[in-house]
Structure formats: structure tokens, C-alpha cells
Amino acid sequence: MATKLRVGSGVDFHQLVEGRDFWLGGVKVPHIKGALGHSDADVLLHAICDALLGALGLGDIGLHFPDTSNEFKNIDSKILLARVMELIKKEGYQVVNVDSTLCLQAPKIKPYVPVMQQTIADILGVSVKEVSIKATTTEELGFVGREEGVVAYATALLEGC
Known part of the structure; x- marks a missing residue:
């Protein structure tokens, strides 16, 4: 039987204040x-949630965790990612890898990437090598360059178990 692979992409934006x-x-x-x-407005985890949900056609983070619900007010986005993983497992899939890019002018995040990778890998049930986090500036262009906002993109590959 052929392996069932599904790919999804996610993007999220948040204002910086x-x-x-x-x-x-x-x-x-x-x-x-x-x-x-x-929520805690973790743009990277939100983009990853959307990538995972999108891979299986399960909608987006707003469908599952609406910003109109007090249940999700100030919630830790690691909890949201864990709940998304429950849905992925329920559908009979597991994460192969996640690739992501953060767009922000400041601060420099390189010192924090290893702990971010470990945190995400632990929730997804994969090795740290399967979680890629890259960052770029916009060379001071646009709302990201003016430090008015932050953007994250993510792509996830899932495999049927």
C-alpha cells in the first residue's frame, strides 16, 4: 500500500505593541x-497550527479556537498546538516535518531557536531535526520593517499511520 502524505501551509500576522x-x-x-x-499571540505556533490543520482539510485555527471564546482568552498557544496534534492523531496521521519562517525586524531570535525547536518537537512528537525555524527581516520595509507587526509562515508534511 502506498504511503499517504499530506502537505499544508499556514501563515499568521500579529500587531506588535x-x-x-x-x-x-x-x-x-x-x-x-x-x-x-x-491568546498569547504566538505567531509561529499559530502558523504551524494552520499548516497542520490545512494538510488534512480541517479548516484553520480560528475555526477550532475562535477569538470570540473566553475559553481561549490569553491561552498558551502550546496548548492549542497540542490540541491540533490530537486532531491529527485522531485522523490517523503523524508529523513528518515542519518548516517555518519568521519575518521580524527585531529582536534577533537566533539564540532562542534551539529551545523553540525543542518545544515544538516535543509537542509534535518528532525530533528537533524535523522542526526548521528560519528568520528574516524585511530590510526595514513595510509594517514588519517598522516593527509594527510580525509574520510567520509554516509548511507541514504529514504521513498516514
Whole structure:
């Protein structure tokens, strides 16, 4: 029998504001601004959730965890990713790998990438080598370059168990 593979992509945007913690990849990153959102606004985990859900045609993060629900107010996005993984397993799939890109002008995240990878890998049930996190600036162009917002893109590959 042929292996069943499914690929999904996700993208998320959040405004940056003063007075909020900055969560990226399940890690609190020191910065003068943080992402604004109903949950902890972890743009990277949200993009990964959307990639995983999209791979199986299960809608998006807003469908499963609406920002109109008090249940998800200020929720840790690691909990959302874990719940998405429950759905993936229920459908009979497992994660092969995730590739992601963060677009932000500041702060530099290189020192935090290994712990982000480990955090995500632990939730997804894969090795750290299967979680790629890259970052880029926009060379001070647009809302990202002006440090008004942050963007994350993710692609996930799933395999039927």
C-alpha cells in the first residue's frame, strides 16, 4: 500500500505593541514589544497550527479556537498546538516535518531557536531535526520593517499511520 502524505501551509500576522510579552515558538523572547492577540499571540505556533490543520482539510485555527471564546482568552498557544496534534492523531496521521519562517525586524531570535525547536518537537512528537525555524527581516520595509507587526509562515508534511 502506498504511503499517504499530506502537505499544508499556514501563515499568521500579529500587531506588535508595548506592554505585551513576546511569545515565539512557545518561548518568551525579551523585547520592548509583544504580539497583540486574543491568546498569547504566538505567531509561529499559530502558523504551524494552520499548516497542520490545512494538510488534512480541517479548516484553520480560528475555526477550532475562535477569538470570540473566553475559553481561549490569553491561552498558551502550546496548548492549542497540542490540541491540533490530537486532531491529527485522531485522523490517523503523524508529523513528518515542519518548516517555518519568521519575518521580524527585531529582536534577533537566533539564540532562542534551539529551545523553540525543542518545544515544538516535543509537542509534535518528532525530533528537533524535523522542526526548521528560519528568520528574516524585511530590510526595514513595510509594517514588519517598522516593527509594527510580525509574520510567520509554516509548511507541514504529514504521513498516514
